[in-house]
Amino acid sequence: MSTSRTTTRSGTAVTAILLTALVLLVVAALAGITVGARVLSPAETVAGLLGHDGVAATVIWELRLPRTLLGLLVGVALGVAGVLAQAVTRNPLADPGLLGISAGGAVAVVAGSVFLGLGAGTPRVLLALAGAALATAAVYLFASRSPEGLTPVNMTLAGMAMTAFLGAAVSATVLLSASTMDQYRFWVVGSLNLPDPAVLLPALVPAVVGGVLAVVVSGSLNALALGDDTAAALGVPVVRTRLLAGVAVVLLSGTAVALAGPIAFVGLVIPHVARALVGTDVRRVLALSAVLGPLLLVTADVVGRLVARPAEVQVGVVTALLGTPFFIWLTRRAKERAR
Amino acid sequence: MTAATRTGTATNPVRRLLPRPRPRGRVVAAVLGALLVLLLVSVLALSLGDQATAPAALWQALRGHGPENTVYAVHEVRLPRVVLALAVGAAFGVAGGLSQSVLRNPLASPDVLGISAGASVAVVGVIAVGSLGGPVGIVPIPVAALAGGLAAAGLIALLARDGALRGRRILLVGIALSAALTALTQFLLTRIDVYDAQRSAAWLTGSLNARGWGEATPVLVGLAVLLPAALVLARTNRALLFEDEVVAGWGVRPGRARAALLVIAVCLAALATSAAGPVAFVALVAGQVARRVAGVPDIPPVLAGAAGAVLVLVADTVARTALPAQLPVGVLTGLVGAPYLLYLLQRRRSTRGTP
Numbered sequence: 001m002s003t004s005r006t007t008t009r010s011g012t013a014v015t016a017i018l019l020t021a022l023v024l025l026v027v028a029a030l031a032g033i034t035v036g037a038r039v040l041s042p043a044e045t046v047a048g049l050l051g052h053d054g055v056a057a058t059v060i061w062e063l064r065l066p067r068t069l070l071g072l073l074v075g076v077a078l079g080v081a082g083v084l085a086q087a088v089t090r091n092p093l094a095d096p097g098l099l100g101i102s103a104g105g106a107v108a109v110v111a112g113s114v115f116l117g118l119g120a121g122t123p124r125v126l127l128a129l130a131g132a133a134l135a136t137a138a139v140y141l142f143a144s145r146s147p148e149g150l151t152p153v154n155m156t157l158a159g160m161a162m163t164a165f166l167g168a169a170v171s172a173t174v175l176l177s178a179s180t181m182d183q184y185r186f187w188v189v190g191s192l193n194l195p196d197p198a199v200l201l202p203a204l205v206p207a208v209v210g211g212v213l214a215v216v217v218s219g220s221l222n223a224l225a226l227g228d229d230t231a232a233a234l235g236v237p238v239v240r241t242r243l244l245a246g247v248a249v250v251l252l253s254g255t256a257v258a259l260a261g262p263i264a265f266v267g268l269v270i271p272h273v274a275r276a277l278v279g280t281d282v283r284r285v286l287a288l289s290a291v292l293g294p295l296l297l298v299t300a301d302v303v304g305r306l307v308a309r310p311a312e313v314q315v316g317v318v319t320a321l322l323g324t325p326f327f328i329w330l331t332r333r334a335k336e337r338a339r
Numbered sequence: 340m341t342a343a344t345r346t347g348t349a350t351n352p353v354r355r356l357l358p359r360p361r362p363r364g365r366v367v368a369a370v371l372g373a374l375l376v377l378l379l380v381s382v383l384a385l386s387l388g389d390q391a392t393a394p395a396a397l398w399q400a401l402r403g404h405g406p407e408n409t410v411y412a413v414h415e416v417r418l419p420r421v422v423l424a425l426a427v428g429a430a431f432g433v434a435g436g437l438s439q440s441v442l443r444n445p446l447a448s449p450d451v452l453g454i455s456a457g458a459s460v461a462v463v464g465v466i467a468v469g470s471l472g473g474p475v476g477i478v479p480i481p482v483a484a485l486a487g488g489l490a491a492a493g494l495i496a497l498l499a500r501d502g503a504l505r506g507r508r509i510l511l512v513g514i515a516l517s518a519a520l521t522a523l524t525q526f527l528l529t530r531i532d533v534y535d536a537q538r539s540a541a542w543l544t545g546s547l548n549a550r551g552w553g554e555a556t557p558v559l560v561g562l563a564v565l566l567p568a569a570l571v572l573a574r575t576n577r578a579l580l581f582e583d584e585v586v587a588g589w590g591v592r593p594g595r596a597r598a599a600l601l602v603i604a605v606c607l608a609a610l611a612t613s614a615a616g617p618v619a620f621v622a623l624v625a626g627q628v629a630r631r632v633a634g635v636p637d638i639p640p641v642l643a644g645a646a647g648a649v650l651v652l653v654a655d656t657v658a659r660t661a662l663p664a665q666l667p668v669g670v671l672t673g674l675v676g677a678p679y680l681l682y683l684l685q686r687r688r689s690t691r692g693t694p
Contacts, residue, residue, distance in 0.1 A: 154684060157680070161677045168671075171544050264518060265518075
């Protein structure tokens with residue numbers, strides 16, 4: 001991935017950047033606990049966390065803490081999935097949301113609940129994973145069969161067509177069953193609003209497996225950035241690396257969809273920011289993205305709670321509005337480089 | 340090749356550069372065939388419903404004779420809907436054909452480029468102002484849609500101005516723009532009252548349910564004015580298939596002609612969106628079908644319009660009669676159009692020269 005202009009930073013600089021990001025993440029998480037329709041004072045927050053203040057305790061333990069934890073988990077999943085997707089396809093525009101992977105998970109969840117009556121919990125997670133896997137395979141297949149091959153533009157277009165198709169399928173399913181319409185209206189936008197404890201635990205398993213896979217393949221992905229032939233010459237198993245990275249992307253994006261609905265642009269933006277900060281080493285980018293992803297998502301969620309008080313703007317809307325200008329800028333920049 | 344070049348040079352070197360006259364016969368036959376199909380589909384759409392009407396009874400009912408309930412069904416329920424479907428489909432189709440041939444890009448249609456999304460967000464914005472206690476309907480819906488579509492187009496033109504977005508790259512900007520505008524629309528939907536939100540949500544899928552003459556009129560007026568304008572510019576359109584320098588040599592201003600045709604496309608797409616919502620992929624598919632049927636690189640606007648009209652009318656009639664629930668037409672065109680887009684992606688590279 002030759003997108004960064006920064007040279008390799010020293011280990012201490014990277015550690016300092018990581019620590020700063022972690023501190024910011026803690027601040028954002030604290031904001032996620034205190035800020036909302038009712039802003040808690042620091043004293044109230046402490047009292048609430050310790051269970052002394054009844055109202056504050058309810059607000060924190062029942063609503064905001066689960067929601068913030070959800071944001072953290074989904075943010076990590078999306079950030080890491082974005083890094084892997086961009087590295088494995090050598091496509092700076094790759095993102096689980098834009099490539100239709102999240103839409104695949106979403107349509108499977110909706111269809112499963114309407115036709116098979118499968119509710120929250122393990123079935124939803126499994127459905128999301130299966131849908132994400134199918135959509136990933138389909139988009140990869142369609143884009144790689146186009147004459148120019150796996151170019152960023154073709155992948156994005158194939159992902160867009162897949163998203164549109166699956167979106168229509170979701171609409172059809174939901175409209176055929178009026179009762180699900182209301183339930184899924186908010187979920188489909190991408191929201192942290194409905195933390196569902198029944199999904200949280202089963203979702204942790206694929207998230208952890210995906211994370212471990214990501215760490216395992218990150219070294220080989222560095223070699224893959226040099227091209228398939230060079231990577232093979234260096235002794236990296238190209239096909240296995242691709243496959244494992246793909247599995248990790250599916251596991252992580254599927255988890256994110258099962259938990260919070262399809263959220264686009266986090267997986268796109270975060271790897272670029274991380275690369276700009278720590279250079280192109282996939283392992284470093286991965287580590288930083290795992291911190292910056294939740295930072296962006298939790299911050300976007302807090303912003304969404306504040307701008308339309310007492311109502312809320314779903315986090316998926318906020319990330320789309322933030323991500324679009326970034327995406328357009330990337331598109332234009334990519335062309336300038338190519339010329 | 341060499342023989343052709345030799346004879347061409349022998350007769351007149353300039354002649355080879357001029358736009359060849361279209362294979363007239365095939366285009367005329369295609370247009371006539373399309374109109375015939377349109378007529379058949381319309382008759383079918385008029386006769387199908389809760390109670391099917393036989394052709395003879397349909398003719399009677401259209402003239403106001405026969406059983407009262409049949410006359411009501413045909414005149415008050417089916418006819419307005421069929422006319423609206425035709426108008427919306429034609430407007431989307433012409434818009435798609437024009438933008439695809441002017442931008443020399445088979446995928447560059449108003450729905451992919453975010454024009455429909457721009458019109459949608461403006462319309463929902465006007466509804467939101469009314470819903471949130473502001474003046475209801477400060478701007479007529481079609482005007483709002485026109486403004487939104489033109490604004491989205493202006494933004495894309497601005498971003499593509501320096502040539503950094505040639506070929507398929509411009510589509511990416513459209514996709515991103517659509518994503519942002521859709522997010523904005525969804526935000527508006529969460530802010531307005533439930534009744535208005537439901538109404539808007541149905542409209543946003545692209546639907547002809549419970550619509551009729553009121554919505555069809557602005558689209559029909561738009562078609563009546565803009566389609567002839569597009570036909571007048573058709574020669575220029577054909578010339579734009581050549582390099583800008585060549586075209587300028589013929590005394591055509593490529594920039595202006597292109598802009599005029601694109602503005603027409605944007606206006607038609609926006610008007611159609613205001614009437615039926617962003618019916619997915621109609622513009623994209625209609626333009627491509629017309630090009631393949633006509634067998635010429637520049638897409639005849641009338642043919643693209645006819646293709647769009649047939650597409651929307653068939654989709655709406657299927658959605659209305661053959662499916663268990665009355666699905667909005669946009670769901671159906673999305674389910675058909677998206678795979679078609681994937682199919683187009685598999686085809687030979689054709690970003691320049693042959694749209």
